Amino acid sequence: MAQGTAEINLYFNGAKQKPMPKHVARLDSLLNTVDRSRILGITLVGHTDSLGGRPSNEALAGKRASSVKKLLLDRGIPEPLITITAFDAPVPVVENITSTGRSRNRRVFVRVEYGPADVPVRSPAE
Numbered sequence: 553m554a555q556g557t558a559e560i561n562l563y564f565n566g567a568k569q570k571p572m573p574k575h576v577a578r579l580d581s582l583l584n585t586v587d588r589s590r591i592l593g594i595t596l597v598g599h600t601d602s603l604g605g606r607p608s609n610e611a612l613a614g615k616r617a618s619s620v621k622k623l624l625l626d627r628g629i630p631e632p633l634i635t636i637t638a639f640d641a642p643v644p645v646v647e648n649i650t651s652t653g654r655s656r657n658r659r660v661f662v663r664v665e666y667g668p669a670d671v672p673v674r675s676p677a678e
Contacts, residue, residue: 555666555667555668555669556665556666557663557664557665557666558582558585558586558663558664558666559661559662559663559664560578560579560582560661560662561575561645561659561660561661561662562575562576562578562579562620562659562660562662563575563655563656563658563659564616564658564659564660565655565658566658567603567604567612569612569615569616569619570619571616571619571620571623571660576623579620579623579624579662580627582662582664583624583627583629583664586664586666587666587669588628588629590666590667590668590669591629591633591664591665591666591667592633592665592666592667593633593634593635593664593665594624594629594633594634594635594662594663594664594665595635595637595661595662595663595665596617596620596621596624596634596635596636596637596660596661596662597617597636597637597660597661597663598612598613598614598615598616598617598618598620598636598637598660599613599616599643599644599645599657599658599659599660599661600612600613600616600657600658601644601648601653601654601655601657601658602644602648602654602657603648603654614636616658616659616660617636617637617660618636620660620662621634621636644657645657645659
């Protein structure tokens, strides 16, 4: 793979802190397409819908991002490569007016940055 990024959203049901199983499979698929020795960093951005108050939504967004971080750690991604940011409803991808819109806003955005294929970023043993 050339130098670049790979991005996905992992979605959550209601006020759940763990992503839906089919989205965990999407994370695994993403990790299988990237040479892990070339990962420069992974950014996790937690989001919620507009239900609930701002403090509770911010906490939930953080818990969602943390649960995805744990999935990454369980899959062998070194902790120093993972950065977490959490937002509440003010950063929706669609309007929170309908249940469908709210479901699209309950997510963790995952961005994987990786180095060029011809130069290993770190040894696989790290």
